[in-house]
Amino acid sequence: MHKRNRLFVSIALVYGLLGGLIAIVRLLDPSLIPGNVPRAHGHIMLLGFILMMIYGIALHVLPRFGGFxxxxxxxxxxxxxxxxxxLPLMIAGWLGWRDMLVMTGGLFTYGAxxxxxxxxxxTVRGKTGA
Amino acid sequence: MPEKDLAEVQRQAHSRMAQMGFTFSRDNRGFIIAAQIYLMFAGIGLLINGSFLADGVSRPAFLHLLTLGFMLFMIYGLGSHMLPRFTGNPIREGPWPWLQMGLAHAGVAGYVAGYLAGWHGLTIVGAVLAWLSLAVFTFRVWPVLWPRG
Known part of the structure; x- marks a missing residue:
């Protein structure tokens, strides 16, 4: 498995633990973490955990399943x-109430x-590589 | 082919696949089956609220039945099965997958029951247990991704 794909999976696990921890702290005391914590939690789990996990696995298996x-x-x-x-920019934006950071981070995330x-x-269509 | 012979061929094929390590281990099979059950429970939220994101006290319960119950359990089952095969490195077995599974089930059940019953303490306990199950999964998978030496 390519090092980059292993990094995607590893980073996904780290984001999963981080997103869960933020939610637990919020449940214990909503005032401990400033900013829009539910939104940050939701996006850490979806973009950080689920999507990065899919990135890592898909970059490994889809070329093999596709045959190219x-x-x-x-x-x-x-x-x-x-x-x-x-994603870190988006998280910083939500926790710091900085819409500009959220927007910039969103653009980077969309680029990915x-x-x-x-x-x-x-890849799946079988075009020759760049 | 007669039905009896077909059943025998299927049994032999399954046995060969199991010996080659293609098929799920018992723990991973349990994760995948549980994920489907949680998905069906999560779907009840659609019937009651009309949406997973509808306003209401039961929203976090049904939303997390989908995300923790279905998605996380699918990642547990598929990740534990596929990643060792993709990398060629063994995953931590023994009691670890069963501890992970127990924590995850207790976590989802506690979190959902806590929200539905309005018991904040139970919700927190459930969230912590679910988080611990992810910590155990990370502990099991890390040497698969980054083996020593």
């Missing part, structure tokens, strides 16, 4: 960088989503 090599390793590398720049989507489509 991954279209672009470079796109997948940039997907890792963008996804892990975007587009790179993944295109890479997977071109």
């Amino acid at each position: 090599p991954l279209y672009s390793e470079r796109m997948a590398d940039w997907q890792l960088y963008l996804a892990n720049t975007g 989503i587009v790179l993944f989507g295109l890479n997977m489509i071109l």
